[in-house]
Amino acid sequence: MTKTTPAFDEMAADGLVRGPYAEIARWLAATPAAALERRRQEAELLFKRIGITFAVYGEGGDPERLIPFDIIPRILARAEWEALSRGLTQRVRALNLFLLDVYGAQEIIRAGRIPAALVRQNEAFRPEMAGFVPPGGVYTHIAGIDVVRTDPDNFWVLEDNCRTPSGVSYMLEGREAMLRLFPDLCGAHRVAPVGHYPEELLETLKSVAPPNCRTVPRVAILTPGSYNSAYYEHCFLADEMGIEVVEGPDLFVEDEVVYMRTTTGSQRVDVIYRRIDDDYLDPEVFRPESVLGVPGLMAAYKAGNVSLANAPGAGIADDKAVYPYVPEMIRFYLGEEPLLANVPTYLCERDEDRAYVLDHLDELVVKLTHGSGGYGMLVGPHSTAEQRADFAARIRAKPAEYIAQPTLALSTVPTLVEKGIAPRHVDLRPFVLCGKEVRVVPGGLTRVALREGSLVVNSSQGGGTKDTWVLEDDPADIAAPQGQGQTQC
Amino acid sequence: MLSRTADSLFWLGRYIERAGNIARGMQVALRMASLTHGVARRDSAWRALLIASGCEPGFQATGAPPTQDAVVRYLAADPANPSSILSCIDAARRNARAVRTAVTVDMWEAVNDTWSEARRSTAATFAPDNLPAFLDWVKGRTILFNGAYGDAMLRHEAWRFVRLGTMMERADNTARVLDVHHHALADAQEDGAVAYVQWQAILRSVSAVRAFHHVYHARLEPRLIAELLILRPELPRSVVACYARIEETLDGIAAAHGGRRGECHRLVGEMHARLRFGRIEDIMAGGLHDFLTATIDRNLELGRQIQDFYLQA
Numbered sequence: 056m057t058k059t060t061p062a063f064d065e066m067a068a069d070g071l072v073r074g075p076y077a078e079i080a081r082w083l084a085a086t087p088a089a090a091l092e093r094r095r096q097e098a099e100l101l102f103k104r105i106g107i108t109f110a111v112y113g114e115g116g117d118p119e120r121l122i123p124f125d126i127i128p129r130i131l132a133r134a135e136w137e138a139l140s141r142g143l144t145q146r147v148r149a150l151n152l153f154l155l156d157v158y159g160a161q162e163i164i165r166a167g168r169i170p171a172a173l174v175r176q177n178e179a180f181r182p183e184m185a186g187f188v189p190p191g192g193v194y195t196h197i198a199g200i201d202v203v204r205t206d207p208d209n210f211w212v213l214e215d216n217c218r219t220p221s222g223v224s225y226m227l228e229g230r231e232a233m234l235r236l237f238p239d240l241c242g243a244h245r246v247a248p249v250g251h252y253p254e255e256l257l258e259t260l261k262s263v264a265p266p267n268c269r270t271v272p273r274v275a276i277l278t279p280g281s282y283n284s285a286y287y288e289h290c291f292l293a294d295e296m297g298i299e300v301v302e303g304p305d306l307f308v309e310d311e312v313v314y315m316r317t318t319t320g321s322q323r324v325d326v327i328y329r330r331i332d333d334d335y336l337d338p339e340v341f342r343p344e345s346v347l348g349v350p351g352l353m354a355a356y357k358a359g360n361v362s363l364a365n366a367p368g369a370g371i372a373d374d375k376a377v378y379p380y381v382p383e384m385i386r387f388y389l390g391e392e393p394l395l396a397n398v399p400t401y402l403c404e405r406d407e408d409r410a411y412v413l414d415h416l417d418e419l420v421v422k423l424t425h426g427s428g429g430y431g432m433l434v435g436p437h438s439t440a441e442q443r444a445d446f447a448a449r450i451r452a453k454p455a456e457y458i459a460q461p462t463l464a465l466s467t468v469p470t471l472v473e474k475g476i477a478p479r480h481v482d483l484r485p486f487v488l489c490g491k492e493v494r495v496v497p498g499g500l501t502r503v504a505l506r507e508g509s510l511v512v513n514s515s516q517g518g519g520t521k522d523t524w525v526l527e528d529d530p531a532d533i534a535a536p537q538g539q540g541q542t543q544c
Numbered sequence: 545m546l547s548r549t550a551d552s553l554f555w556l557g558r559y560i561e562r563a564g565n566i567a568r569g570m571q572v573a574l575r576m577a578s579l580t581h582g583v584a585r586r587d588s589a590w591r592a593l594l595i596a597s598g599c600e601p602g603f604q605a606t607g608a609p610p611t612q613d614a615v616v617r618y619l620a621a622d623p624a625n626p627s628s629i630l631s632c633i634d635a636a637r638r639n640a641r642a643v644r645t646a647v648t649v650d651m652w653e654a655v656n657d658t659w660s661e662a663r664r665s666t667a668a669t670f671a672p673d674n675l676p677a678f679l680d681w682v683k684g685r686t687i688l689f690n691g692a693y694g695d696a697m698l699r700h701e702a703w704r705f706v707r708l709g710t711m712m713e714r715a716d717n718t719a720r721v722l723d724v725h726h727h728a729l730a731d732a733q734e735d736g737a738v739a740y741v742q743w744q745a746i747l748r749s750v751s752a753v754r755a756f757h758h759v760y761h762a763r764l765e766p767r768l769i770a771e772l773l774i775l776r777p778e779l780p781r782s783v784v785a786c787y788a789r790i791e792e793t794l795d796g797i798a799a800a801h802g803g804r805r806g807e808c809h810r811l812v813g814e815m816h817a818r819l820r821f822g823r824i825e826d827i828m829a830g831g832l833h834d835f836l837t838a839t840i841d842r843n844l845e846l847g848r849q850i851q852d853f854y855l856q857a
Contacts, residue, residue, distance in 0.1 A: 103660075104653055104656070104657070281638070281641055281642050286641075287644070290644035290645050291644075293645050294644065294645040299546055299549075299645075300645055301546060301548075302548065304548070305546050305547070305548050315546060316546065316547045316548070317545055317546055317547060318545045318546075318547055318550045318701065318705075318797070318801070318854045318855075319545075319801045319804065320804075
């Protein structure tokens with residue numbers, strides 16, 4: 056955010072405290088800075104002891120890092136959440152229908168609503184999936200939709216994550232930490248619980264058991280291993296669901312049936328919640344050199360002996376070049392107007408768009424079409440002339456690899472930083488589960504850019520997290536309390 | 545349970561036990577070195593520890609002479625030595641991390657805190673003045689870990705595999721400690737005082753000096769020391785006590801698996817029976833060294849059989 060444009064602060068505006076934050080404002084005003092700092096340290100110790108880490112390799116230093124947790128929660132009133140939740144449900148239904156269609160009749164292409172080349176020549180498109188319908192017709196069972204907010208009434212979808220979105224463990228552990236550290240503060244609010252997420256996830260996974268499964272489905276989570284950045288989460292979810300976390304070599308396929316190796320011999324596996332990329336799933340079908348995957352897995356999948364969540368090929372729906380067409384998908388498949396807006400997006404591949412982007416680099420955010428994690432990104436208003444020149448050259452060389460979006464004035468939430476309490480920009484990743492039905496646990500992962508003015512919330516780029524509270528009521532605004540603890544800066 | 549999970553739990557138990565055993569061994573070597581005079585004898589205490597811990601070939605490969613400084617560094621901190629205390633802690637934590645879902649929070653914290661603390665160690669940690677405190681700390685941490693799983697873990701498969709690892713490592717260690725000193729126990733001694741220090745050292749290595757006196761009410765004597773460490777079930781670190789636990793644990797796993805048994809079950813039964821009904825007179829008559837070498841070999845074979853049957857199934 057450039058300093059000239061004031062961002063919408065979710066807690067306070069014009070001497071008024073917005074209703075959901077009334078209690079928090081009172082608490083912050085009444086709590087001395089030193090006490091807050093002490094609680095922050097307690098929270099950090101808690102996370103360190105539980106071992107919640109996020110692995111960042113190849114940058115030197117400690118590869119197992121702790122994501123900073125901010126103790127001031129981010130709060131949404133019931134009405135705000137309900138509107139958001141309806142929009143998320145609508146969006147994920149459309150994304151799944153799109154996937155079913157592009158791997159089926161491709162009606163949306165024939166209707167001219169999305170360019171054929173954009174889909175068929177996209178590297179996220181998996182021709183191997185063409186003509187195959189996964190159980191229940193669901194491709195993306197667990198979707199993470201990143202949304203940002205610019206004012207009280209507008210949420211924007213920044214990107215969809217339909218492959219293997221991570222972060223839900225932070226949502227759950229963050230809540231646990233808050234309940235342990237601030238029982239009174241939590242008790243003073245009617246916060247909708249999130250602790251049942253693992254049960255909902257297990258239900259979702261069981262509901263898409265393969266056609267040939269005639270027992271209670273045995274579910275396992277497939278991880279690339281302990282060096283993966285989200286390994287902690289894989290174990291955490293497996294533990295919460297009471298299922299095994301398996302690596303490729305723990306599984307084998309015999310007569311198109313998947314088994315895991317156990318101390319009692321081999322056991323059949325029916326549903327695999329895979330947290331490894333398509334490319335590594337099965338060396339017989341995808342990358343032959345992969346040692347993370349399971350040879351024969353795809354054959355077992357297509358024979359209806361195992362279900363994979365999310366389905367291979369789901370990535371075509373969250374591709375950044377496909378993203379601008381999601382509102383069109385909603386109209387095409389559901390006959391509805393989108394409830395959540397897309398951020399206007401320029402595809403550098405298009406001549407007109409590219410010309411505009413190159414002329415306005417200082418205003419735009421430029422992203423890699425296939426990138427993630429906040430790597431390889433240019434935030435125009437914060438960039439140097441040199442960086443802009445570098446990006447301009449890269450865009451000219453490989454236009455299809457870049458998209459650009461206007462720099463949004465992301466909302467801010469009070470955050471405890473070195474200088475005291477200060478507004479910092481946030482986003483939100485709610486998790487949408489899609490099996491026989493669509494379920495959204497109230498809340499999600501709020502990521503916060505801890506550096507002053509920064510708009511990049513990714514944990515690999517110095518972002519932190521906050522607990523996200525969805526209230527079960529809609530409190531009214533109050534006048535801002537005066538107090539000793541608050542040092543706005 | 546996944547075979548890989550069982551494998552990690554087994555090695556978690558083994559590496560923690562090994563870290564503790566190396567620390568005990570170093571405490572004893574330090575003591576012996578300070579009790580004996582003359583450089584040659586001092587170094588021999590450290591050489592004995594290298595052999596007992598199975599680290600001698602690795603150490604020789606470094607080309608360093610077996611001085612106290614060099615051996616301490618190699619056994620406590622050398623990342624190239626897979627059995628150094630720091631390597632063991634690292635490996636234990638790696639295994640624990642690989643099976644986070646199968647260990648309790650207390651166990652994880654015991655391992656993870658040990659690891660974070662160990663990572664802060666510097667060369668100064670292993671300097672002569674600080675070494676005793678470090679070794680006490682390591683011993684304390686292994687006792688904490690053993691308590692964390694012994695006290696708070698559900699008696700199911702995961703607990704059995706950790707325990708199996710602990711006991712396999714412990715049996716191996718006791719046999720090796722005895723074997724490296726078998727000369728002191730078998731030969732007519734040229735110097736009574738030196739032998740006595742060695743006998744004490746053996747008992748100290750398995751924390752059994754007081755236990756000896758409680759059991760025998762007698763002066764230290766090779767035959768009794770060997771009996772205590774090999775055949776007396778009331779000493780928790782005796783070979784027979786470890787084998788009783790290993791057999792019990794393997795039987796427990798088999799029972800939980802509907803009686804599925806393999807060569808490891810037969811072998812442990814045979815080994816335990818031999819120890820349970822064995823007599824120290826016969827062992828000494830047949831040669832203590834031969835008996836111990838055979839025990840160490842059979843223990844290795846048992847490890848291989850457990851690996852084949854459960855851990856790499």
